Amino acid sequence: MPFVKYLKCSRCGRIYRLEEKPVMCKTGDLGRLDIVYDYEAIKEVFDPGKLSGRETTMWRYYELLPVSDRKYIVSLGEGWTPLIKAKRLAEKLGLRNLYLKDETRNPTGSFKDRCMSVSVSMALEFGYKRLVTASSGNAAAALAAYGARAGLEVYAFVPDFAGYGKIAQLLFYGAKVFRVKWSEAEDPTVKMMRLVVEKYGFYPSPSFGPFNPYQIEGPKTIAFEITEQLGWRVPDQVFVPTGAASLLTGVYNGFRDFNILGYIDRYPRLVAVQPTGNMPFVRAWLEKQDPDKIRPWEKPPETIATGLEDTYPWDGDAGLRALYTTNGYGVAVTDDEILEAMRLLASLEGIFAEPSGAAGLAGLMRALREGSVDRDETVVVLVTGHGLKDPDIVKKTAGDAPVIEPSLEDLRKAMREKYGVEL
Numbered sequence: 001m002p003f004v005k006y007l008k009c010s011r012c013g014r015i016y017r018l019e020e021k022p023v024m025c026k027t028g029d030l031g032r033l034d035i036v037y038d039y040e041a042i043k044e045v046f047d048p049g050k051l052s053g054r055e056t057t058m059w060r061y062y063e064l065l066p067v068s069d070r071k072y073i074v075s076l077g078e079g080w081t082p083l084i085k086a087k088r089l090a091e092k093l094g095l096r097n098l099y100l101k102d103e104t105r106n107p108t109g110s111f112k113d114r115c116m117s118v119s120v121s122m123a124l125e126f127g128y129k130r131l132v133t134a135s136s137g138n139a140a141a142a143l144a145a146y147g148a149r150a151g152l153e154v155y156a157f158v159p160d161f162a163g164y165g166k167i168a169q170l171l172f173y174g175a176k177v178f179r180v181k182w183s184e185a186e187d188p189t190v191k192m193m194r195l196v197v198e199k200y201g202f203y204p205s206p207s208f209g210p211f212n213p214y215q216i217e218g219p220k221t222i223a224f225e226i227t228e229q230l231g232w233r234v235p236d237q238v239f240v241p242t243g244a245a246s247l248l249t250g251v252y253n254g255f256r257d258f259n260i261l262g263y264i265d266r267y268p269r270l271v272a273v274q275p276t277g278n279m280p281f282v283r284a285w286l287e288k289q290d291p292d293k294i295r296p297w298e299k300p301p302e303t304i305a306t307g308l309e310d311t312y313p314w315d316g317d318a319g320l321r322a323l324y325t326t327n328g329y330g331v332a333v334t335d336d337e338i339l340e341a342m343r344l345l346a347s348l349e350g351i352f353a354e355p356s357g358a359a360g361l362a363g364l365m366r367a368l369r370e371g372s373v374d375r376d377e378t379v380v381v382l383v384t385g386h387g388l389k390d391p392d393i394v395k396k397t398a399g400d401a402p403v404i405e406p407s408l409e410d411l412r413k414a415m416r417e418k419y420g421v422e423l
């Protein structure tokens with residue numbers, strides 16, 4: 001029993017029913033097809049009091065996801081990631097109630113598994129055999145894994161600078177991968193994906209707006225889980241690393257659904273975090289740009305946060321509106337701040353994140369310095385991707401471990417030289 005009422009184009013307002021198997025708006029104006037649910041029907045069957053008996057994946061919220069029949073679900077156990085109370089980090093930052101939503105625990109190591117679990121399930125429901133994506137790496141790796149699980153063919157265009165951890169995943173999951181050279185501001189991976197969709201009719205499965213209306217439903221479940229894990233309380237602020245602003249919008253949509261259904265009665269302030277080397281969305285926020293006319297970044301991205309390199313925030317329109325509705329804001333952080341956040345996350349809380357995955361924490365640290373967070377507030381930081389995704393960055397910044405002869409003498413020497421500790 002599907003709970004989707006219809007899909008509506010965010011640009012032209014055209015309505016599609018799910019039976020039409022819509023993927024992109026036919027008018028070609030690159031609007032996003034926003035999914036509208038039948039909340040009354042959902043209320044009749046979905047009982048938040050009975051969730052504890054359900055599966056410990058994001059599919060525990062099945063009625064709030066677009067798949068029409070459970071038989072189409074392609075799952076690797078994504079979601080229901082821990083919400084960790086960060087005591088040592090909180091103490092260091094002077095906060096009382098800090099939580100980390102650890103998305104590194106997802107099957108392929110990033111929250112993109114939520115997106116691609118939904119997207120591939122819909123491809124299966126619609127009968128597609130070939131899927132194509134444009135991605136900085138994580139969404140492609142997730143698509144490749146879910147494609148493998150469903151027996152569907154995956155084509156992936158990634159930037160030539162994508163982290164090797166992600167390329168390695170893609171190759172082993174059996175995707176056909178292409179590293180595309182990036183010399184102009186326009187994202188060349190999106191260009192290639194669009195060419196292939198137009199020419200060969202593949203199912204477009206990137207992790208952003210106008211090309212794939214279903215994936216954005218995955219990150220909704222992050223908001224559901226945070227609410228449920230906090231005992232049906234809404235946090236005060238949620239920090240979200242932002243590229244295309246699809247994650248941000250998805251998380252907003254989750255809180256929106258629970259508000260409409262009456263399970264909660266307010267929103268957390270959503271905070272979008274971008275690197276200073278590519279911040280078209282945060283710039284749009286700072287400059288109060290018209291949500292429908294966000295200016296793309298003028299140059300190729302320059303940041304170690306390779307998961308946040310979208311020069312055009314495809315879901316920025318909805319993302320900006322989410323900031324307005326929730327009284328949220330945008331924060332930009334430098335690569336050095338991201339590295340510091342990576343170190344603190346790993347050394348104080350035992351969570352190893354890639355730069356994009358730690359950007360949310362860097363944003364919180366910046367917001368604290370700017371006085372935007374009160375120490376008594378309940379703050380949730382999304383930690384979105386695993387540190388092993390990008391071993392090159394790690395080596396460049398953390399260096400290597402000293403090689404020693406198996407002797408105490410050598411150990412003492414290396415200990416002194418590398419770690420500054422006298423044994």
Ligand SMILES: *Cc1c(COP(=O)(O)O)cnc(C)c1O
Pocket residue numbers: 110111112138139207241242243244245246247248307308310354356357384385386
């Ligand atoms: C994709 C990604 C993001 C940003 O998500 P958007 O929807 O592009 O804003 C953040 N962190 C990681 C690790 C990602 O892979």
